[in-house]
Amino acid sequence: MQGLKQHLALFRKLTFKLLCAAICFGLSGAARGLDSGLIASTVAEQSFVDQFHLEADYLSASQKANRLSNITSMVHIGSLPGAIVAFLCSERIGILWTFRQCCLMWIIGSIVFITSRDLGQVYAGRFIMGLGIGQFGVMAPIYLGEVAPREIRGMLVGLYGMSEYLGIMIGYFSIWGASIHIPDSSAKQWVIPQSVQIMWAGLLLIASLLCEESPxxxxxxxxxxxxxxxxxxxxxxxxxxxxxxxEVSNVKIQLKLEREVASRSGLIGVLKELFGTKSHLKRIAFVFILQCLGEWSGPNSVTTYAPELFGLFGIQGQSQKLFTTAVFGAVKFVFALISAVFLIDYLGRRKTLYIGLVLQVIALTYDSIFLTIFSSLSGQSQDDPAVRHAAIGAIVMIYFIGIGWALGWNSIQYLITAESFPLGVRIAGVTLVTLWHYANRIGISKATTLMLLDHDSLTPKGTFWFFTGMSLLGLLFTWCFLPETAGKGLEETNELYTGDRGGTTPHDQKAAN
Structure with missing residues (x-):
């Protein structure tokens, strides 16, 4: 009880300006969530399918899967150059003005997308959206990590990951509501929900006027x-x-130490230092492995293709699929909020991630077993009570996959990235990791539609067994190598990710002097 009181007392550190930062930069994570939630259901809407010929008779099964994955992954493709733009702009004009620029980019891309008349314009609009949305992944974790007191750094950075599921939930319910009240024959069925992104970007742009530049x-x-x-x-x-x-003295000491080690001049100097220092390469390798294990463990694919996956487990009817998917988004949002606000700083990074990964492994294993047994049943009908009850359990496990991800990888991946690199190469390092993150998202988004095909592929059961194996690898890697950084200063945490647990920190250097 005493520990909980101490944790709740930390909320007193959440000042008005930090609250503005949490609203502006923290809720920018909803950009990716809004896109994931909206596009996951948009591509299943009959009006969108008919308008852009996603189910045309002249397309083979693999061609249909490719067209679907091209649409869903185009924002991720745009996010790759977007992350580079964020790096270049943040180094020159600061994080705050870069944030405002990418809000405008997101608005422009959304307008191009919702006014689409052909598939080419769909691709172009979503690519431009990605140029804007991709920048948030670089700037928001860095900014929140740099402005937050150490006691609530996990919570503030965790809000970025949490808000992704706020966006997913809003996206899911927007599409579901439109599918009920707008006929399938009208393009408004998907255009109106997609316009939510323009409103959200506008609100973030206004909120940024109340924020401070990173000290x-x-x-x-x-x-x-x-x-x-x-x-x-x-x-x-x-x-x-x-x-x-x-705090500022520690920052200045670290900068002085870094500049004594390497004389940097401009962009080339930063990149030389990032790739020419053994400790930085160890940080890059560590975070790259974590990002890969997280993305290929499956929950993001479950989010993107939720309506189709619920159909695998017996949910019938488009409206029912969309409603089930919307509830799925709400559940993930609630548990992501619990993780960000109550667990990451209170239990620590490692324990929070353990809880999420264990839930994820159990749920994926159940669904893998169900798909293996069900796909081998020949004479047994889906109306059989035993099969029906097992299918209900499989649907529940889909929810637990989302809960496990929301508690664990979803928030931790951004926090680890923000804490890993020292100040001199932080923006460059986070940009590099974010590029790798987006590349993995593109890969899993495009691969999942092909993996789920019943012929010449992994099939649904093989896909879920693959996700289960990757989740187990993630749990093992976390157990062996992830350091605990809760309660550490931002100038201290980056030492822990190199394995140099005895390394000096700016605070130690100051004391020695």
Missing amino acids: RFLCRKDRPLAALQSLARLWNVSPLDPGIHV
């Missing part, structure tokens, strides 16, 4: 006084407060 970015630009004032406003203390002077 650590200001230190990198040799503006320590501006950094002190920014941090004072963020934490709602006097610029003379000893705490913020220690």
Whole structure:
């Protein structure tokens, strides 16, 4: 009880300016969620299918799967150059102005998409959307990690991952509501829900006017006084407060140490330092493996293709599939919120991820077994009570797959990325990892439709067994190699990801001096 009281007391550190940061940068994660939730159901809407010929008779099964995956993955493809744009802009004009620019990019892409008249315009609009949405994955975790007090850093960065499921839930329910009230023959059935993205981007753009630039970015630009004032406003203390002077001093010490090790000049210098230092390469390899294990463990594919997967387990009727999918999004949102607010800082990163991965493995194993047994049944009807009850259990397990991901990988992956790299190469390192993250999302998004085909592929049962195996590998890797960083300062956490547990921190250097 005492521990819970201490945890709740941390909410007092959530000042007005930090709340603005949480609303603006934290809720920017909803961009990817909105797209995933909306497009997952949009491509299943009869009006969209008919307008863009997704089920045309002249297409083979693999061609239909490719066309579907091209539409769903185009935002991920646009996110790759988007992450590079975020890196270039953040280095020059700062994180805050880069954030405003990508909100405008997202709005432009959404307008192009919802006014589409042919498949080419669909691709173009979603690619431009990706250019905007892809930048959030670089900026938001960095910004939230840099402005948050260490005691609530996990919660603030976790809000970015949580808000992805807020977006998914809104997207699912928007499409479901439109499918009920708008006829299948009208393009408004998918256009109106998609317009939610324009409204969301506009709200984020307005909210950014109340935010402060990152104090650590200001230190990198040799503006320590501006950094002190920014941090004072963020934490709602006097610029003379000893705490913020220690925080800025630690940042300056780390920057000085990094500049003594490598003399950097511009973009080329940053990249040389990132790839030419053994400790940075260890960080990159570590986070790359975690990102790969997380993305290929399956839950994001379950989210993207939820209506089709619910159909595998006996949910009939388009409206019923969409409603079940919408509830699925709501469940994931609730548990992602629980993880971000109550678990990541209270239980720690490792324990929270263990809980999520164990649930994920159990649920995926059940569904894999169900699909293996059900696909081998020949004379037994789906109306058989035993089969029907087992199918209900499989549907419940789909929900637990989402719960496991929401508690574990969903928030932790962004937090680990934000904590891994030292300040001098943080934006470059996070950009590189984000590119890898998006590349894996493209791969799994395009592969899943082909993996689920009944012929010349893994089939549904093989796909779920593959996801189960990847989740087990993720659990094993986490158990062996993931350090616990809860309660550590941001200038301390990056030492832990190199395996150099005895490494000095800026605080230690200052004490020694």
